[in-house]
Amino acid sequence: MLVALVTIVGLIIADQGLKFWVVSNLAVGSQIKLIPGYFSLTYVQNRGASWGILPGAQGLFIAITVLAVTFFSYKIYKKQASSSWVNFAYGCLVGGALGNLIDRLVNGYVVDMLQTDFISFPIFNLADSALTIGVIILLLLAKEQDLSLF
Template identity: 35%
Template sequence: MKKNGLSFLWLSAIAFILDLLSKWIVVNNFQLYESINILPVFNFTYVRNYGAAFSFLADHGGWQKYFFIVLALGISALLIYWLYRNSVSKKLMNCGYALIIGGALANMVDRTYHGFVVDFLHVYWENYHFPVFNIADVSISIGAGLLILDYFVNPEKKNSQSE
């Protein structure tokens, strides 16, 4: 039996568990908007995100919760299919897909259970504050970065597109 990218789903499970565990710790130990300074440029700050990235669509009456749940399930199903079709040798691509799946499903579970996503990683510099995020967001971002990196370092992809 040919090995495929599904063997990378352990990475999804790690991202999923780390994210939900960290959110559970925050919800059970912080008051909403409570902030603890960790470094001069980094706080743990408990906030709720009712939208998507950077609170996109947060103030649109609640329909967006269901939209983002269906979107996370659909994207995850598609990426699992692509993992199934991928060779195990495509490590960057498979890791990227797996991290995106773990992050998307963790935020989906959070959104389903709470009705919002728990965010708590707060990076800032002087008066500039990056939107607060969570480990699932980090997993999705790293996964996307790995897919971009794979595009540039994978020579067969470039050759197949030029034919």
């Protein structure tokens, strides 16, 4: 459980810290090329879900996020998985979900800023990355260990 808690707190601090820096230092739509041709910071206000779909459905996203956070928090507390990887994955899911939930509740939108320049992919944030990593780890572990992780 400690691995999950440290992951959650660390992700929220890192995610919100990066978002605060971006909002404080960049105008909406402006860009800083970190590694030209590969990676940039581009400030976007995402009022939808992934890829900006369903703009204006904040209530729905908040409800789904609260349910997901409740579910995975329960799994962390009740299951107390023996695997640090499972706890890390659950921590990524809860931390990532909370990072974006904070944005939705405070701003009414999610701050996105990470842009890959070498492929056409939507701009995302650290919380989105954590969610993706958590899902990938759980899928790999479920396949490898034939566990009921959900």
